[in-house]
Amino acid sequence: MEARAQQAETKLWEYQQMSSASQSAGYTMMSRPPPMPPPPPAPLAHLQPRPRIPARFDGTASKLPYFILQLDAHMQEYDDLYRSEREKVRDIGSVLDGEAAEWFVELFELEVDKLNSVAELLQGLRLRFEDRDMVEKARKTLKTIKQGGRPFADFAHQFRAAASKIPD
Known part of the structure; x- marks a missing residue:
């Protein structure tokens, strides 16, 4: 009998503790618990991986029109995944090889303004690598x-x- 009385007292004490904690949190046993926090925001677009530019360019004049066509298609499709023009320019620089890569590195080292926008970079590529004749x-x-x-x-x-x- 005494064990049952002790169990009842323990349960009453636990209930009082829970009730006291609930009241200090701002709600009672009769009220609703606070609402659930909102779900986390959707991942930002610029943090999503974007496909690599599908073409590479090595400085061969005859390959420039195709490279520019591929760049244009890629930028139209994935424009919203880039945070800035400079990020697009860096991505383009990553698919340059040979003489074109050397030219890009020179621009980068000289901090030329052509590295601030895709349009300026493409104009520079045309001026440097397009067949003048x-x-x-x-x-x-x-x-x-x-x-x-x-x-x-x-x-x-x-x-x-x-x-x-x-x-x-």
């Missing part, structure tokens, strides 16, 4: 091109390719 070569091709014995589709393709290199 491309327009003249295209004009010459347009003046001398002949269909000959090949299919018209091949002739038209060569004609359009040359015409696309001449600015309006």
Whole structure:
């Protein structure tokens, strides 16, 4: 009997302790507990991994148009995953090889303004690596091109390719 009485007293004491702790936390046994904290915010976009730029560029003039096309597509698709223009420029620099990488390092060491925006970097790439005689070569091709014995589709393709290199 005495053991039961002691158990009852222990339970009463525990209940009083719980009730006292609940009241000091701002609610009673009859009130609702405080609301749950809101869920953590969604991860910030710039902390999400972004795919690497799919093309590399080594400074070969004939490869520059394709590289710029790939860059443009990548930047349009993943623009919101970059925090700044400088971060985009650094990402572009990471896919340069050979002579193009050497040129980029020189710009970086000289702290040239071309490293502040993608547009300026692309303009610099064009000025440095684009075939300066491309327009003249295209004009010459347009003046001398002949269909000959090949299919018209091949002739038209060569004609359009040359015409696309001449600015309006």
